Amino acid sequence: MALIVQKYGGSSVGSIDRIRNVARRLIETQQNGNRVVAVISAMSGVTDKLIGLAHEMTEHPSDAELDVLLATGEQQSVALLCMAIDDMGYKAMSFTGAQAGISTYGSHTRGRIMNIEPSGVLRALDEGNIVVCAGFQGVSHDGGRIHTLGRGGSDLSAIAMAAAVKADLCQIYTDVDGVYTCDPRVVKEARKIPVLCYEEMLEMASSGSKVMQARSVEFAKKFGVVFEVRNSMNNNSGTIVQEENPAMESLAVRGVSIERNQARVTVSGITAPVAYTAIILSALAKAEINIDMIVANVAHDGVARQSFTMNMNDLGAAQAALQKVLPQLGDKARLETESGLAKLSVVGVGMRSNSGVAATVFQSLADAGICTGMIATSEIRISTTVDAADIEKAARVVHAAFRLDRVSA
CATH class of the missing domain: 3.30.2130.10 (VC0802-like)
Known part of the structure; x- marks a missing residue:
C-alpha cells in the first residue's frame, strides 16, 4: 500500500464543481489501494479578495493579522473538500497547518517551515481517512502564532508533508500537463518533458518557469522527495522530478x-x-x-x-x-x-x-x-x-x- 501526497492549487479547487472533481480523484486514489494526504490551496481569487478586504479596513494591515486572515482561505477549501468526500460516502478529516503539525519560523507572511510532526496525520490515515491539509500555513514554533509561507507556500507544504510522512510519491496537481521545454503560450512547438532531475527543475524554477517555486524544489532535493507535476483536469501523465540519471x-x-x-x-x-x-x-x-x-x-x-x-x-x-x-x-x-x-x-x-x-x-x-x-x-x-x-x-x-x-x- 503506497502513501501518496497530492497537492491541488487554487484553479483546481476554484469552484464547487472543481472541488467535487478533486474529491473524486482522491477517492479513486484511495480505492486503488493507496493512503492519501491532500494539501489544498485557497480557491482561486480568494486570497486576493482577503487582501483587498484587509486594505479596505486599513492602509497598512498588520502582517500578523494578515496571516490570520489569509489562512482562512485554505481552511475554507479543506472544509468544503471534506464535505464533498463525506457526501460521496467516504471518510475524510481536515487539518489546518497547526493541526497538521507544521512548525514554522521567520517573519509573518514569509514563514519558513522548521519541521513537521505528522503523528496526527498518520493516525487519521490509520483510521481510514483521506487526510486533507491546508497548504500555505503553519504555526510559529516560539509563540503559536499563525504563519503563512509566502508565494508557492502550498507546493512547499506538500513537499514537506511528503518528506515528513515518508510518502512514496508527491503529486503536484495544477492547470498544466507538466513541465514543458518552454511556455507553450510562447512557443507553440514546446513539448512536455517526461522526466527532469532536481537540478534542472531548480534552475528552471529559478529562471522564470512558473510551474513551481524554487524553494519547493530545493526542499524536495534535500529530502529526496520524488514528485510529479500533472494536470488536475485530465488523466495525462505529467513530469516526474527525481535524482539525476x-x-x-x-x-x-x-x-x-x-x-x-x-x-x-x-x-x-x-x-x-x-x-x-x-x-x-x-x-x-x-x-x-x-x-x-x-x-x-x-x-x-x-x-x-x-x-x-x-x-x-x-x-x-x-x-x-x-x-x-x-x-x-x-x-x-x-x-x-x-x-x-x-x-x-x-x-x-x-x-x-x-x-x-x-x-x-x-x-x-x-x-x-x-x-x-x-x-x-x-x-x-x-x-x-x-x-x-x-x-x-x-x-x-x-x-x-x-x-x-x-x-x-
Whole structure:
C-alpha cells in the first residue's frame, strides 16, 4: 500500500464543481489501494479578495493579522473538500497547518517551515481517512502564532508533508500537463518533458518557469522527495522530478525559460575600499530583496562599477535601500536603473558534457538581431537579459536552435 501526497492549487479547487472533481480523484486514489494526504490551496481569487478586504479596513494591515486572515482561505477549501468526500460516502478529516503539525519560523507572511510532526496525520490515515491539509500555513514554533509561507507556500507544504510522512510519491496537481521545454503560450512547438532531475527543475524554477517555486524544489532535493507535476483536469501523465540519471545528459539543453519584469540597477563611481560589494549586498539583504545576475568591474583609475538584476517589483525598495549606503561607497557613487528587461535561460545537465552551448545561444540570438545584456551561468544554466519586447522571439529562436521541438525530451 503506497502513501501518496497530492497537492491541488487554487484553479483546481476554484469552484464547487472543481472541488467535487478533486474529491473524486482522491477517492479513486484511495480505492486503488493507496493512503492519501491532500494539501489544498485557497480557491482561486480568494486570497486576493482577503487582501483587498484587509486594505479596505486599513492602509497598512498588520502582517500578523494578515496571516490570520489569509489562512482562512485554505481552511475554507479543506472544509468544503471534506464535505464533498463525506457526501460521496467516504471518510475524510481536515487539518489546518497547526493541526497538521507544521512548525514554522521567520517573519509573518514569509514563514519558513522548521519541521513537521505528522503523528496526527498518520493516525487519521490509520483510521481510514483521506487526510486533507491546508497548504500555505503553519504555526510559529516560539509563540503559536499563525504563519503563512509566502508565494508557492502550498507546493512547499506538500513537499514537506511528503518528506515528513515518508510518502512514496508527491503529486503536484495544477492547470498544466507538466513541465514543458518552454511556455507553450510562447512557443507553440514546446513539448512536455517526461522526466527532469532536481537540478534542472531548480534552475528552471529559478529562471522564470512558473510551474513551481524554487524553494519547493530545493526542499524536495534535500529530502529526496520524488514528485510529479500533472494536470488536475485530465488523466495525462505529467513530469516526474527525481535524482539525476546518466540518460539525462544525452541532451545538452532540456528547456528554455523566460522571466519578464526584470530591472537592472547599477552603482557606478564607487571609490570605497574592497568591501563595497559587502556594503551593497548587505543593504539589499536587509531590505529582503533577492538579486539575480551580478557584474562588477574596476577601471584603471580605481573607480568601480557594479550592476545586478532583480524583479521590477523590487526596484523601488532597492533604490531606497542603496541610497542609504551610497555615502559609504565614495563621493562619486551614484545609482542608475534600467527597466523594460526580461531574462532568457537555457537549462540542461547535459551542458556538463556537451561543449558549444553558449555559442549556439548567442549566435542564434545575434542572427535574429536580438541584442543581449548581462550574462550569468551555472554548471547547467546560461542566462542573459534582453529587451522585454524581444523575449518571446528570443525564446522561439533558441528553442528552435536546440531542436527542442523535434526530439524526445
